[in-house]
Amino acid sequence: MIEKFRKYHYALIAFIGVLTITGLNAAPLKILDFKSNQLSPLVQQQVCKNLASLCHEKSTLLSIAVDHGELWILSQNKIVQFKQQHHQLKLQQQWEISIPENDEFASVSHYIYPKLFPVAQQRYAIARIDEYSETYSEGGAHIERASFYGLRTDGQLKSLINNYPFSFNRIIRACFSERDYATSDGNCHDEDQLTLDIRPINPMQWQFRYHYNLKLSPASDSQQKSHQGNRVINIDLTHIPTQPDIPEAWNFHGQD
Template sequence: MKHCVVLWVTAVSFPLMAQGNINTIKPTAFIALKKGSEQYTGVCKAAINRCGEETKVWKAKGLEDVFYLIEPTLEMIKFRKKNDDYIKEGQWKFDNKNNDENAMSEDLIKDKVYIYPALYPLSKTKQAIALVTKWQALYSGGSREEEYADFIMLNDDGSSQVAFKDVLFSSKAMIRACFTAEEYAKTSHCHDEDWALLNLKFIDEGKEYYSWKFITKSYTWPAFVEKVSTQPKITERVAWPFQ
């Protein structure tokens, strides 16, 4: 196991979203379809009625005719609507054993593995999904959660390849600091908290794959102080897929 590092990587509105002007290369967000809706029913029917209680059906944002069905078994199927038919265009199955060694300390227990509903650009023609493993620990005075992602390239033939491995995708830590009635009466903030905001930028440098810039803003918010006093620590790194 690795040494304990307390970090909360979270996201506002869209995790790992590229920021910038209108020409910025961005991920494709997924929009959840309501169960029983016409599009949801159409996709499930095309998938031979395999939609179970935990199955999710998504529409690719900005693409009115592209849909994805995601199973809790870590299988993803792509459909394209042509006229009134939903045609399968791709199918991928992922291994739920990824990231099994990434717990930051031995008290963390593996909770689940899931496909995050978005596509991340690797090049003009290739995209990746984030396969996320969630770890958690509960304490009498707080809790900790950590998520690690493998960004996996999707190939048209149903195969896949890990482009980036073991990326800290999200985590949070909160430890109780109030233990007496007087302390609780003194402040509404009775926990020590740490978190960070992670953004990704995708850069086309004319190579086979885009470079990815990881930008992390880390914060520490001690108990008994106002949140406005917290200041970010910013770190950046650039990496290329498959290196």
């Protein structure tokens, strides 16, 4: 009887250990989306009372309501966390992301991506997107690069990922002669694009899924062929590569 109890006891300990290791007791990490027009007039009034700087005329308040009475607000480059206590909102913490002034002449702009990316349970990061536009002869490109910052509990930011490819769309002219137009089958441009899908898979670990598509004109002089490509990369947020391991053509910064 004692021996059976010991075996049962050891098996129970082993089972609990498996639960702990695999994280079955932890809630799955989810990316949270900021959305507009979710705040009731009463809640918005409380938000403005706590932090008047959020509520000037030009500001648009985006929000996320989380379990346990937690409310996140995004307004331009400010992220604010509130907690509901006794039917009142209480300011918990706020962060401000540095955004350079937009340069209209250089076709450069910046914005905060309206999502919270989890780095661990109840810990998040935010992304700043830098946009670039280029114009070519009968073509052009639109490029986005992303930098991610961890939101520390003391209101400071921790730089996590710097200047990673986020997306681009590029169109390059392929027809220059009558023969090119005759052989183009109505398509006189080479086009390629890159998109990124981000998935949190474990605390301090994200999965980046890059998708690339190249479509060439029949008149193109490119040595490549039209194709699609995918690259899945697990990003350890404690040891982040300077740049992701993707083909050079996918990591397009713009023309020098």
